[in-house]
Amino acid sequence: MMRRLFPAPLLSLALLAMWLVLNRDYSLGQWILGAVVATIVPVMTHSLRPTPVRIRHLGLAFRLFMMVGWDVIVWNWKVLRGTLAAPAKQPQGGFITVPLDLRDPNGLAVLAAIMCVIPGTIWSEMALDRSALLVHIFDLDDPDEEIRLIKARYERPLMEIFE
Incomplete structure (x- = not known):
């Protein structure tokens, strides 16, 4: 369930951070909007990403x-x-x-x-x-x-x- 909601957790965190920094507003409303964007965008763009990354070294x-x-x-x-x-x-x-x-x-x-x-x-x-x-x-x-x-x-x- 968590993997379907957050297919790319690092991308979600990066999107949330970027949302807050670019808006330069850290109010509760911006946190909620950023969390929504950070949840929806990775789910919607999952099929656009290449194969999973496997770093061997x-x-x-x-x-x-x-x-x-x-x-x-x-x-x-x-x-x-x-x-x-x-x-x-x-x-x-x-x-x-x-x-x-x-x-x-x-x-x-x-x-x-x-x-x-x-x-x-x-x-x-x-x-x-x-x-x-x-x-x-x-x-x-x-x-x-x-x-x-x-x-x-x-x-x-x-x-x-x-x-």
């Missing part, structure tokens, strides 16, 4: 999180230097096609988030059969090296975490 997930954080810092500087560079030294961007071994929908969603949060990379398109990914790289020197880096740095750990 929490330590590896934390290391991946820290590595992505570091990459965000490093790439912010690279993009800043590239945009401020003289026209003759500006980076040459381009597209690469990354063959994918990762099949878990949650892992693919995390990979999409990683590719979009790191400055200088954009997840552009995924093949319908999920076998390849088109990524735009801000400063593309060696396409093969970038493919190897994405697979080793992000895809392989995601496969260990989710599959």
Whole structure:
């Protein structure tokens, strides 16, 4: 009964907290409205969520999180230097096609988030059969090296975490 009423308890708590913070009103009425929203939205959107998440290696997930954080810092500087560079030294961007071994929908969603949060990379398109990914790289020197880096740095750990 509780699982049907609260199919995603953490999502419900997050929705309630966000409701209260965004309304900047902590009266009883707002608590009740927030609780109603936090109960109804997860039930109504249950079919939209991908398969249940099963994280197999929490330590590896934390290391991946820290590595992505570091990459965000490093790439912010690279993009800043590239945009401020003289026209003759500006980076040459381009597209690469990354063959994918990762099949878990949650892992693919995390990979999409990683590719979009790191400055200088954009997840552009995924093949319908999920076998390849088109990524735009801000400063593309060696396409093969970038493919190897994405697979080793992000895809392989995601496969260990989710599959």
